Amino acid sequence: MYPAEFDYHRPGSVADAIKLLQDNPEAKLLAGGHSLLPVMKLRLAQPTALIDISSLSELSGVSEDGDALVIGANTTYHDLMNSSVIKNKLPVLAEASDLVGDVQVRNKGTIGGAAAHADPASDLPAVLLALNAEFKTVGPSGEKTHKATDFFVDMFTTTLEPEEVLTEIRIPDVSSVASATYLKFAHPASGYAIVGIAAVKTGSGEVRAAVTGSVPIAVRLSAVESEISGKDLSDDNIAAAAEKATEGMDFVGDIHASDEYRAHLTKVYTKRALKKIAG
Amino acid sequence: MKHEITVTVNGTKHTAEVESRALLVHFIRDVLNLTGTHIGCDTSQCGACTLLLNGQAVKSCTILAAQVDGKEITTIEGLATDGNLHPVQEGFWQEHGLQCGFCTPGMIMSSVDLLGRIPNPDEQQIRHNLEGNLCRCTGYQNIVKSVQFASKKMSGAAGDD
Numbered sequence: 001m002y003p004a005e006f007d008y009h010r011p012g013s014v015a016d017a018i019k020l021l022q023d024n025p026e027a028k029l030l031a032g033g034h035s036l037l038p039v040m041k042l043r044l045a046q047p048t049a050l051i052d053i054s055s056l057s058e059l060s061g062v063s064e065d066g067d068a069l070v071i072g073a074n075t076t077y078h079d080l081m082n083s084s085v086i087k088n089k090l091p092v093l094a095e096a097s098d099l100v101g102d103v104q105v106r107n108k109g110t111i112g113g114a115a116a117h118a119d120p121a122s123d124l125p126a127v128l129l130a131l132n133a134e135f136k137t138v139g140p141s142g143e144k145t146h147k148a149t150d151f152f153v154d155m156f157t158t159t160l161e162p163e164e165v166l167t168e169i170r171i172p173d174v175s176s177v178a179s180a181t182y183l184k185f186a187h188p189a190s191g192y193a194i195v196g197i198a199a200v201k202t203g204s205g206e207v208r209a210a211v212t213g214s215v216p217i218a219v220r221l222s223a224v225e226s227e228i229s230g231k232d233l234s235d236d237n238i239a240a241a242a243e244k245a246t247e248g249m250d251f252v253g254d255i256h257a258s259d260e261y262r263a264h265l266t267k268v269y270t271k272r273a274l275k276k277i278a279g
Numbered sequence: 280m281k282h283e284i285t286v287t288v289n290g291t292k293h294t295a296e297v298e299s300r301a302l303l304v305h306f307i308r309d310v311l312n313l314t315g316t317h318i319g320c321d322t323s324q325c326g327a328c329t330l331l332l333n334g335q336a337v338k339s340c341t342i343l344a345a346q347v348d349g350k351e352i353t354t355i356e357g358l359a360t361d362g363n364l365h366p367v368q369e370g371f372w373q374e375h376g377l378q379c380g381f382c383t384p385g386m387i388m389s390s391v392d393l394l395g396r397i398p399n400p401d402e403q404q405i406r407h408n409l410e411g412n413l414c415r416c417t418g419y420q421n422i423v424k425s426v427q428f429a430s431k432k433m434s435g436a437a438g439d440d
Contacts, residue, residue, distance in 0.1 A: 002300050103408050104338045
């Protein structure tokens with residue numbers, strides 16, 4: 001299967017990529033390509049141009065900036081799993097990456113691509129929400145920083161503007177994370193999340209949790225958070241908090257799992273994730 | 280729109296003109312005539328088209344030929360040296376790791392990637408790392424044994440048991 005015809009560009013800098021986006025309103029950015037190229041081959045997407053940012057070194061690498069971790073948008077799942085900084089400071093990102101797709105996908109797929117694509121069954125958006133990640137974008141009007149809770153808007157929709165490039169993901173206050181986990185109930189064939197729950201406990205007793213897969217777009221479980229935060233993570237308190245996981249939420253249903261089943265699994269996995277971070 | 284690419288495949292440098300939308304697997308099969316790399320599902324799932332791009336296993340049906348300019352590729356044809364099978368190829372031979380053989384080139388390339396990262400994987404690690412390769416004959420049991428054979432052979436304890 002061939003995609004429909006398009007022009008291929010490989011800019012040498014983010015600035016050049018932005019210029020190309022301005023000149024080609026129907027263009028798409030190409031990073032790992034493992035979500036974009038399959039839908040282009042099925043002709044579900046027919047961009048007139050692809051702007052390949054996968055070899056831009058300014059978008060690669062993981063570094064520390066004070067108590068923050070700065071992850072270049074082009075960092076692949078494989079790089080996240082093998083980064084000594086990630087493994088030491090935020091192993092949950094490496095563990096969650098190991099649950100994405102398969103080896104070949106992890107060798108190509110990027111954290112920035114996963115965030116910008118905002119697939120409702122993608123794993124990392126839940127983890128990034130629970131970690132309070134910030135997203136840096138660059139466009140014709142300069143740089144912007146978005147909180148994770150603002151960045152993910154809806155299924156396949158983020159605040160990213162058509163002429164902007166997501167350049168880096170910043171995890172603040174890394175030392176405040178006392179324990180963190182990501183658990184998923186994966187579709188047995190595709191590996192996509194039917195439900196995925198990320199949970200973080202900070203040193204001061206704050207609990208943050210987020211869900212993906214069972215909802216239209218990854219989102220924080222705010223009712224769970226307010227029920228459990230500051231409390232002892234006892235079995236009873238966890239069970240009461242997990243019951244709140246469906247409060248005020250809309251669940252998706254399809255041939256793989258009904259909305260009712262996904263809602264049920266969301267409670268079950270919230271409970272398991274909270275037990276895990278309780279230690 | 281055409282692009283000139285220069286790519287090293289199995290140690291040989293090739294320069295060619297490719298269309299923007301040409302997929303790497305078509306370039307490998309139809310331009311270089313290296314037909315050991317198979318097209319199975321063509322939807323990024325089955326892994327039959329797996330080859331090594333700069334040493335990493337990738338699905339060549341989901342990469343554009345234009346993207347590999349300046350890179351190094353190893354296909355199944357590039358594994359044997361001086362007529363001697365690569366230990367992973369030998370493992371698939373010795374342990375009957377194939378039935379119809381269609382998935383085999385991709386399975387072998389993914390196994391080479393795996394053993395490069397984890398020289399002595401346990402069974403669970405082998406199965407997890409080969410999730411991107413489907414065998415429709417469902418011959419996974421012997422595929423696992425083949426990788427275990429290769430792992431032993433590559434770590435010096437020739438698979439003589």
